[in-house]
Amino acid sequence: MHIMEGFLPVTHAIGWSLASAPFVGYGLYVIKKRIREKPEQRMLLGVAAAFTFVLSALKMPSVTGSCSHPTGTGLGAVLFSPGAMAPIGAVVLLFQALLLAHGGLTTLGANIFSMAVVGPFAATLVYRLARGIKLPFSFAVFLAASLADLLTYVTTAGQLAFAFPDPVGGFAVSFAKFCGVFAVTQIPLAISEGLLTVVVFNALTRYNARELQDMNVLTGQEVRA
């Protein structure tokens, strides 16, 4: 999902940066407030950040014969809030842009928008919907994390198609082409990310049930189960 450095026209680069900035700002405010009110949740926030660090470093092979990586933003979005993940994702993307020449400073805004804004918000939305129709907790987490991962890549495809519409078919044709590169490759990886997120949640449910209950992620009934 990393749009390479310089691969967005100037207007798009500025536009996406402006679009992402308020989310990162709001996220910092949310995190500060949360840590002031509940300092004991600092470590769990670290876990959410660490999970994004690990998963976005793992480039995995896919059935399309190319490699891509998961994003790891679903965990933090379900644990905390989608807003909190925007600055965390931004830090990861900045690290990769500066040290790894993976993504870039001019495309940072666009990359933050797909990975750290659309992903986490999709995760929270899917999670709430799934819980709303009484799906089991683990399954809701799986759906939230996988779809967040997949939608991040669909967003990247959309951003590139918007910047580079096909000379004949326009946005739609270009979008389909970029989806062919990103979204199809991402399907098995998104499933993997969903499964890994459930693994972490299983461990947290077992050993940190009180914290999860405190954060309204689990109900008392589920903790005992």
Add this chain to the structure above:
Amino acid sequence: MKKYQNIILLFLVVVLTALPLWMVKTPEPGPDGKEVEIFTGADGQAKDLVGTIAPDYKPWFKPLMEPPSGEIESLLFALQAALGAGFIAYYLGVSVTRTKMRKAQEQGKKC
């Protein structure tokens, strides 16, 4: 079932990751005799696709710093993963111990 759930899930992830390696075969070299590379990055493929859709587009900004070699790049990626995994493992270790101590304390009171 619940007891083995994480092991099953991790096994599935390994299968999902390993399966493509086995399914995708390197195609025959093209007419120009060049070896076709497989399992390249999707990000790089998207970059090439931009080249075909908009051949006139010139990237207007270069990365400030590029890893001097593939080895250094994998070093940094491994570092990123290690930092993350290290922290998660530390937290889980603390949590497991705390749960054990809590249980021990509760049992101690009952006696």
